[in-house]
Amino acid sequence: MLVLPAYNEEETIVRTVKQIRDQEFPTGLEVDYVVVNDGSFDRTEALCQENNIPCISLVQNLGIGGAVQSGYLYASLMGFDAAVQFDGDGQHDIRSLPALLAPIARGEADFTVGSRFVEKGASGFQSTFMRRLGISYLSFIIRLLTGEQVADVTSGYRAAGRKALEYLAQDYPVDYPEPESLVMLHKQGLRIREIPVNMFQREGGQSSIHSLKSAYYMIKVTIAVLCAAMRKGGKSHGAAAAD
Amino acid sequence: MGLLLRIEMIVMAVLVGFIIIHNVNRKRLRIQYSFVWLLIALSLLAVAFFPGIVIWLCSIMSIETPVNLIYLLGIFALLLITFYQTLVISRQADRITRLTQIVSIEKFLAEREKEEHDSKDEKM
Numbered sequence: 001m002l003v004l005p006a007y008n009e010e011e012t013i014v015r016t017v018k019q020i021r022d023q024e025f026p027t028g029l030e031v032d033y034v035v036v037n038d039g040s041f042d043r044t045e046a047l048c049q050e051n052n053i054p055c056i057s058l059v060q061n062l063g064i065g066g067a068v069q070s071g072y073l074y075a076s077l078m079g080f081d082a083a084v085q086f087d088g089d090g091q092h093d094i095r096s097l098p099a100l101l102a103p104i105a106r107g108e109a110d111f112t113v114g115s116r117f118v119e120k121g122a123s124g125f126q127s128t129f130m131r132r133l134g135i136s137y138l139s140f141i142i143r144l145l146t147g148e149q150v151a152d153v154t155s156g157y158r159a160a161g162r163k164a165l166e167y168l169a170q171d172y173p174v175d176y177p178e179p180e181s182l183v184m185l186h187k188q189g190l191r192i193r194e195i196p197v198n199m200f201q202r203e204g205g206q207s208s209i210h211s212l213k214s215a216y217y218m219i220k221v222t223i224a225v226l227c228a229a230m231r232k233g234g235k236s237h238g239a240a241a242a243d
Numbered sequence: 244m245g246l247l248l249r250i251e252m253i254v255m256a257v258l259v260g261f262i263i264i265h266n267v268n269r270k271r272l273r274i275q276y277s278f279v280w281l282l283i284a285l286s287l288l289a290v291a292f293f294p295g296i297v298i299w300l301c302s303i304m305s306i307e308t309p310v311n312l313i314y315l316l317g318i319f320a321l322l323l324i325t326f327y328q329t330l331v332i333s334r335q336a337d338r339i340t341r342l343t344q345i346v347s348i349e350k351f352l353a354e355r356e357k358e359e360h361d362s363k364d365e366k367m
Contacts, residue, residue, distance in 0.1 A: 034351075054351070054355070055351070056347050056348055057350070057351070058343055058347045058352075059305070059343055059346055059347050059350070060343055062340055062343055062344070066340045066343065066344065069344065070344040070347060070348065073344050073345075073348065074348050074351075113253075159277040174336075174340075200273060209332065
């Protein structure tokens with residue numbers, strides 16, 4: 001199950017889905033996909049309808065965390081074996097999907113992170129210097145807190161096995177969720193693995209991380225990661241909301 | 244503590260009590276959230292009628308004028324209420340998120356089912 005969170009991605013969404021449709025996967029790997037349209041005000045939804053792309057349109061904007069979680073929730077409800085987060089803006093290379101899923105299929109990992117940094121992908125794209133600096137700082141903090149060695153902690157190209165997706169459907173961070181969710185998964189005792197994948201320069205749309213907001217982003221994620229690290233593992237927090 | 248201050252506090256307390264009861268009756272305020280405000284009004288009344296309580300508390304806390312203690316307690320009460328409200332807001336935000344997700348997914352599933360149904364009809 002590929003989950004494509006999309007917020008105003010009219011320029012790229014159709015092309016991204018076409019790449020998924022055209023891609024031939026090894027036998028035994030059945031791939032379904034759904035776009036989660038997070039209250040876009042451009043033509044994302046109309047384009048999905050015209051092109052017969054399955055699209056969950058959120059009735060109001062939830063932000064990236066809420067949108068991605070909708071995908072996990074959907075995958076959980078429909079009984080998929082794995083859910084893969086795949087950006088609608090054409091950054092992620094669908095050809096890397098089998099590699100990303102392999103450790104989960106073999107039962108060696110519950111969650112895999114597609115990384116730009118483990119080794120250079122075919123396109124050699126590795127992001128700007130400032131961004132790399134921020135990412136290595138977050139990576140360092142996460143390693144300090146969990147011992148989990150993940151270089152590309154902000155990667156949005158991630159695959160969750162059954163256990164991880166069930167958990168994430170119940171409990172997922174709200175904004176800038178990628179680094180924080182790694183700590184949460186670690187706390188649940190789930191096995192995380194980083195896999196080298198290929199990524200492209202974004203073709204259109206905007207990153208959820210703007211340069212102006214990056215300072216706020218760093219502080220917020222640091223706090224979030226610290227909080228998550230101090231939280232008791234085991235029991236799902238989602239149960240508290242049902243009191 | 245001056246007489247004027249005591250009268251002011253009584254007026255305040257009555258006003259707060261009136262506003263709270265009015266809003267509860269108009270269904271604009273839930274009873275569970277009215278308690279804390281009524282409690283504040285009651286404590287204002289208590290202090291106005293029995294200033295001895297505050298004067299005694301001041302002496303054991305070595306605060307010079309009773310009115311300062313009233314301010315202090317007022318600020319603490321407001322901080323507590325605000326904090327409690329941020330808790331409520333966060334919980335509600337979580338619930339709204341979950342509701343949005345479920346409604347959206349259900350809507351998607353319903354539409355898909357309808358489409359499948361329609362295409363079956365066309366074939367027949």
